[in-house]
Amino acid sequence: MTTATRSSGMLTLAEVCNELRISRSTFYDWRAKKRAPRCIKLPNGDLRVRRTELEHWLDGREDVA
Numbered sequence: 001m002t003t004a005t006r007s008s009g010m011l012t013l014a015e016v017c018n019e020l021r022i023s024r025s026t027f028y029d030w031r032a033k034k035r036a037p038r039c040i041k042l043p044n045g046d047l048r049v050r051r052t053e054l055e056h057w058l059d060g061r062e063d064v065a
Helices: 003-008 013-020 024-032 051-059
Strands: 010-012 047-050
Touching: 010 013, 010 051, 013 024, 013 047, 047 051
Parallel strands: none
Antiparallel strands: 010 047
16 A cells, blocks of 8 residues: 555555455446445546445445344
């Protein structure tokens, strides 16, 4: 993780995919189906995910059974 993303609490798409242990194509598939965490699209087209948003998204997927 770069210093810029760490200090801003933003994760790159590669960091998110690595943490979730999924491929980039799986992430884009989830995104197309509105099942991925909310993203921020930068002017250059790159995506970023706030750390807090990823944690919130994961909390919503916990199995309480």
